[in-house]
Amino acid sequence: MTDKTIWFVTGAGRGMGVDIVKAALAAGHAVVATGRNTGAVARAVGSANDLLVVKLDVTSPDDAKAAVAAAVKHFGRIDVLVNNAGNFYAGFFEEIPPEDFRAQVETNFFGTVNVTRAVLPVMRAQRQGLIVTISSTGGVVGQAFVSAYSAAKFAVEGWMESLAPEIAPFGIRTMLVEPGFFRTELLTDESTKWPEASITDYAGTTRETVAAWKRMNGLQGGDPAKLADALVQLASQAETPVRWPAGADAVETLEKKANELLAQASAHRALSSSLARDDASP
Numbered sequence: 001m002t003d004k005t006i007w008f009v010t011g012a013g014r015g016m017g018v019d020i021v022k023a024a025l026a027a028g029h030a031v032v033a034t035g036r037n038t039g040a041v042a043r044a045v046g047s048a049n050d051l052l053v054v055k056l057d058v059t060s061p062d063d064a065k066a067a068v069a070a071a072v073k074h075f076g077r078i079d080v081l082v083n084n085a086g087n088f089y090a091g092f093f094e095e096i097p098p099e100d101f102r103a104q105v106e107t108n109f110f111g112t113v114n115v116t117r118a119v120l121p122v123m124r125a126q127r128q129g130l131i132v133t134i135s136s137t138g139g140v141v142g143q144a145f146v147s148a149y150s151a152a153k154f155a156v157e158g159w160m161e162s163l164a165p166e167i168a169p170f171g172i173r174t175m176l177v178e179p180g181f182f183r184t185e186l187l188t189d190e191s192t193k194w195p196e197a198s199i200t201d202y203a204g205t206t207r208e209t210v211a212a213w214k215r216m217n218g219l220q221g222g223d224p225a226k227l228a229d230a231l232v233q234l235a236s237q238a239e240t241p242v243r244w245p246a247g248a249d250a251v252e253t254l255e256k257k258a259n260e261l262l263a264q265a266s267a268h269r270a271l272s273s274s275l276a277r278d279d280a281s282p
Helices: 016-026 038-045 061-075 098-126 147-170 200-216 224-235 248-267
Strands: 006-009 030-035 051-055 080-083 129-134 172-179 243-246
Touching: 006 016, 006 061, 016 030, 016 038, 016 080, 016 224, 030 038, 030 061, 038 051, 051 061, 061 098, 080 098, 098 129, 098 147, 098 172, 129 147, 129 224, 147 172, 172 224, 172 248, 224 243, 243 248
Parallel strands: 006 030, 006 080, 030 051, 080 129, 129 172, 172 243
Antiparallel strands: none
């Protein structure tokens, strides 16, 4: 047992999850670092007195329950959950096999749901907690070649926005993190499933897009270690943002989307406002 803040981080074997674990430890917190391969997690995050490595496949509700139980048994509670685990199925919608589309949603959306469902009873009993969910600018703005990924991330955004007022009475806060392009392992072959150029109409563009994105890997402008440090800083504040766009490109993306929504709301204002029943009460 410890009086330190207890962090529970998913997807801690590689990518941004490793940086978040290290940043939380460096700030003096205790951390439960989870992943499908505990050996890989341990090698990635190193060792520390206040670190517990636990197996967790987020697509398994039983794994989620067992990992949460192990965390509570070891540290006594969970103060901050970071839903970070995820992957990326790229491609035009028609070229993504149905089973891959479902797998994308299973990991990036239902994986987050599974872990949050397992953690919430602990936080409700404590009457306090913070649920941080790593979304994406792809959960705010859709674009070509990311339909499966954006479907999952848009679902995360809507679900978390709806969950927030349900759990607020129990002292539980939520924060959505929307990173732009960061130099993580998301575009590596280990994290991304690239599409086959299977439909003639898309084939040329598919090959060009895959090649361009692979060239982008390792050249993204964002520093995940800085994101992790900033995230730990925000999580320690009494009031956390409902949404945090991470990176200057993310801020620009959210501002652009907000302006587009305002323009769309006003584009047919008279027609939109003329749809009440004639016998409606004044």
